Amino acid sequence: ELKVEQNPLFLSMQEGKNYTIYCNYSTTSDRLYWYRQDPGKSLESLFVLLSNGAVKQEGRLMASLDTKARLSTLHITAAVHDLSATYFCAPREDSNYQLIWGAGTKLIIKP
C-alpha cells in the first residue's frame, strides 16, 4: 500500500524567503501531483510530474521528482503573501490510478 509523508505540515515564513516542502512516498508510482487548496475551496492542480528527474516551474513554484528516492519537492522562491495556502502532494498508485494524498502543508507567508 502506498503511503505518503509530507513535511513540514505547517510552515510560517516571511515574504521574500525561499523554502522547500518535501513529499516522501513508500512504493513505486508512475506520476505525482501537487495541488494547492485555499481555505474552503477545491483542489487546484499545480504540477503533474511524470518521470524521474522531472522538474516543472510555474512562477515562484518549482516541483521536482526523484522516483528512485521516492521523493518529490516543491520549492518556493522569494515567497509572496498570495502563495499562502495548503499544498498537497499525491502520488498515483501504479495498479489502480488512485491518488494517495499527503497530509498537506499549511503555508502561511507573512508580509
Added chain:
Amino acid sequence: EPEVTQTPSHQVTQMGQEVILRCVPISNHLYFYWYRQILGQKVEFLVSFYNNEISEKSEIFDDQFSVERPDGSNFTLKIRSTKLEDSAMYFCASGYEQYFGPGTRLTVT
C-alpha cells in the same frame, strides 16, 4: 477550457437521510473518481469508475455508498443513510489526469 462541475455546492441533511451528490465530468473522459475531505484533514480516496463500473473502492466506500452514471453525462454519489461522520467536502475528479470539481460540502445534522 472544459471544467468539472458539481451540485449542489452545499447540502445540509439530517442523519439517516439519503443524499445524492452530482458531478458533470469533462465530456470525453472515461475515468471518474470520488474523494472526500473531512474539514481540516487530508483528502481520502473513495471510489474510481471506468467503463460504467467501479474499478476500485476504498474501505470508506461501504454498503451505504453507491455510484452511478445514469445518463452518460452525470456521475453521482449516493449515500443511503447519512451519519454525522459523513460530514465532509466531496470532490469529483475527471479523467486520467484527475481534474477536480469545486466540491460539495455535505453537512449532516
